[in-house]
Amino acid sequence: MMGHRRHPGEARSNGPELWTVLWTRGDGCEELAGILGKPVFAEGNLREKCIEARADLVVQRRLTSFDLVDSVASNQFDVKQVTSVMAAVGGGPHSLLAGRVAQQVAVALGVPGSLVSATRNAVEDVSIRENLDRIGEHVPALERRLEQVTSAGGLLSTLDDGALLVLGAPGGSWLQRQFFGPGRQLIHAAPGGIxxxxxxxxxxxxxxxxxxxxAPWLSVAEAVKLGGPSVVPVAAHGSLVGLFRLETARDAAEGATVQDVMEEPVFLSVDDPVDAASDLGSFFDGAPVPIVDHDGRLIGVLPI
Incomplete structure (x- = not known):
């Protein structure tokens, strides 16, 4: 059965990250994974390994279409060359993760770290500063800076000789787009890698x-005595076979079993987004939603 885990993108305390990090073959991938958390080699099916290890991140040589968990791509990463870390962030969806990764690397290596946003003119400063401060609240180990530049090259010119640059994937803010060309290929380099x-x-x-x-063969009377949430999973030999609803079961005929009154199973798959549970709140009347694997086995529940 599974217990609660935090996710790199969710709000949490500002202490050390407790990430389980899968890594694939590639220069610097294993080393970076070890810096970011508990490294696990992604041998075999990557999706199955992520679920088995309950991975928070996967480190690869480059970003691919794989999107089950947060991804980190190492580009010319060499820990021996890194003397500082800078996360370049904007309003894109990946900026918070960029800040968290940068903080983890900086703290682990004992080097200075910074969280930097860029503006092309003074008019943009207020909203960009607000976004920088919002992200900065989650990564207090990083110094915050707002630079006025007109290109990625201008920002790179502020880096020291051993700076590692952490970026969100392309498609977010103006700043992120400055670092990528056709085919989302990096068109810039940083002294300590990107x-x-x-x-x-x-x-x-x-x-x-x-x-x-x-169990489905339990009597309704015994099931009601057990109590619990308003909707209870029914499982046979490890597989989810139905749902037992306390409210309707109280009117069951004498001697009835759970199987006689149970409803068809409603559930979420192990790799469904957590947000999908919000659509099931009224159906489950506050009870947790069953979670099943791809073979239909009950592996846990998700509180709503």
Whole structure:
């Protein structure tokens, strides 16, 4: 059964990150994974390994279409060359993760770290500063700076000789787009290398809690005595086979079993986004939603 895990993109305390990090073959991938958290080699099916390890991040040589968990791409990363870390952030969806990754690397290596946004003119300063401060609240170890530049080259000119640059994936803010060309290929380099990050939705396997289920052959009377939430999973030999609703079961005929009154199973898959549970709130009347794997086995529940 699964217990609660935090996700790199969610609000949390500002202490050290407790990430489980899968890594694939590629220069610097294993080393970077070890810096970011507990490294696990992604041998075999990457999706299955992520679920099995309940991975928070995957470190790869380059970003791919794989989006089950947050991704980090290492580009010419060499820990021996890194003397500082800078996260370039804007209003894009990946900026918070960029800041968290930069903070983790800076703290782990014991080098200075900064969180930097760029503006092309003074008119933009207020909104960009507000966004910088919002992200900065989650990464207090990073110094905040707002630079006025007209291109990525202008920002890169502020880096020291051993600076590692952490970027959100292309498609976000103006700042992120300055670093990528056709085919989303990096068109700039940083002295200490570049790490590109991409956020993904939090998945059910990240947040699932242990499930309590009842058997279909249990009598309704005994099931009602057990109490519990208003809707209870019914499982046989580990598989989810139905739902037992306390409210309707009280009117069951004498001697009836759970199987006689149970409803068809409603559930979320282990790799569904956590947000999908919000659509099931009224159906489950506040009870947690069952989570099943791809074989239909009950592996946990997701509180709503």
């Amino acid at each position: 790490v590109v990050v991409r956020s993904s939705p939090r998945r059910c396997f990240h947040a699932a809690e242990p499930a309590t289920a009842i």
